[in-house]
Amino acid sequence: MGPHTSADADLAILLGDRVVTDPSIAASYAADAYPQAAALDGTEFTVVRARTRQDVEATLRYAASHRIPLVPQGARTSTTGAACALPGAILLSTELMTSIEIDPVERIAVVGPGVINTDLKAAAAEHGLAYPPDPASASMCSIGGNIATNAGGLCCVKYGVTADYVRGLEVVLPGGEFMRTGRRTAKGVAGYDLTGLFVGSEGTLGVVTEAVLRLVPLGDPALTVLAVFPTLEGTLGGIAALRSTRHTPSLVELLDGPSIAAIQAYGDYGFPQDAGGVLLVQSDRPGHAAEDVQGYAALLTSAGATDVAVADDPTEADLLLEGRRALNPALKVRGPRFIEDVCVPVGRLGELVSAVHEIAARHGLEATCSGHAGDGNLHPCFFYDETDPASLAAAERAFDELVRASWELGGTLTGEHGVGQQKAPWLAEELGPAELARQRAVKALFDPLGIMNPGRVYN
Ligand SMILES: Cc1cc2nc3c(=O)[nH]c(=O)nc-3n(C[C@H](O)[C@H](O)[C@H](O)COP(=O)(O)OP(=O)(O)OC[C@H]3O[C@@H](n4cnc5c(N)ncnc54)[C@H](O)[C@@H]3O)c2cc1C
16 A cells, blocks of 8 residues: 555655555554544554664654654553644654663663563563563553653552653654763763653653663562452541551552442452442562561551451462452443543542542542552542533533642642643643743753644643
8 A cells, every 4th residue: 555645655765664554554553542532544644663763863854854743652551642643743653662681780671662561571570670660551551651651550659650760761852863861870960860851751852762771679479458448438547557557568559439330340350349448558578578468457457447358379469459450441441531640648648539529429420539549649530421511521620620629739630641632731730830931941942843742741
């Protein structure tokens, strides 16, 4: 099949089979995991699948000289519309750049941006090392996307987020210039932290073509406690109780009653239908995980859990997480929804959960509230009827009110998913004029033509 846009034809001369010329294959690059992403067909944009840094350089040179918007793409699991197609844009996928080199002495990995998170974990484990950041999408998402969103995940409560593991980057800048930031060494303070600037920049400053990542010694296989509480208040009390332990859990996840109901409607994962909430808690502390989970179980029982299961072998421990893993597909099946990513100080989590349910009730909507409770980062969802404009408008108002409630509680509109297209309208208010002006100046310095992922983060 021949090229279908003039950019395709020109780029095909430059890049040969890196350019996708079949519109039905191109169409598969149109959407990410943002439920509200606009549906475009494969003739409305051009897809380039880069294999090398030189491919990326040629594409960015071409985009700048023709002033064509460019959307960097990893594995397209963004929930905020940060990686979905724009009309007339070049979608530059780095999914084929999958090199992995592990240096066990320096405890670093040097990887291509297309490496899938769990593939890096597996490669590191062969050397007795671990790459901790673990978004719930770890088996699908790429390191390039993780860096560009500063991805978090389930184990951040103990291990931190992606930014804590990125030492250096190779990036191609708008116009095609190539730059290395950061270092391979454990320490280094030469100049401004441009590596940190690129982490979380959501494809608005350049394209990551290689990353130097810090690895840590592999922990013990995690063991799990699953605690069922009769009320949501009791569940929140359980989270507070865990804050008193000296040995930080490696995972603290919350499911509220409506989340549990959605999971049970999706499949029988053994949760009681009348539970007010469930906490999943893990420890991977070398040599002490079994002792830790017994300690967490005792704390949670004292806090009011009525049913506490402790898995003291890794296989059973993993099985206890099955229900949590079913959450995302269960919510997708449950119906159209707005996904929030608010993060508040852990001590104010109870107020955040109350706000979710109060806002939903006031607008006549159904809501679920679940997520990474150990970090104060939840993913409440407001469900709506897409055939009813009033229901959609109510969900939009609820989304806005919850963002504002999070600000009131000292929090942020996004803990880990990023701003993307979805939350761009709120960014200016969260940052304030002084910071926004500096952020816009930085964006203009790197991307004076404004062609890198336009409309995402800044609108
Ligand atoms: C079921 C599910 C569960 C999830 N759970 C979590 C979670 O627990 N924690 C979490 O943080 N996120 C989570 N996410 C969101 C998502 O997986 C993350 O944001 C992830 O980091 C995106 O990676 P990706 O490879 O899919 O990137 P994409 O979605 O393709 O892109 C995301 C952003 O990165 C940019 N980008 C991608 N590659 C590059 C590159 N090479 N150079 C420059 N910019 C680039 C894109 O332009 C875009 O702005 C979840 C998503 C789903 C669908």
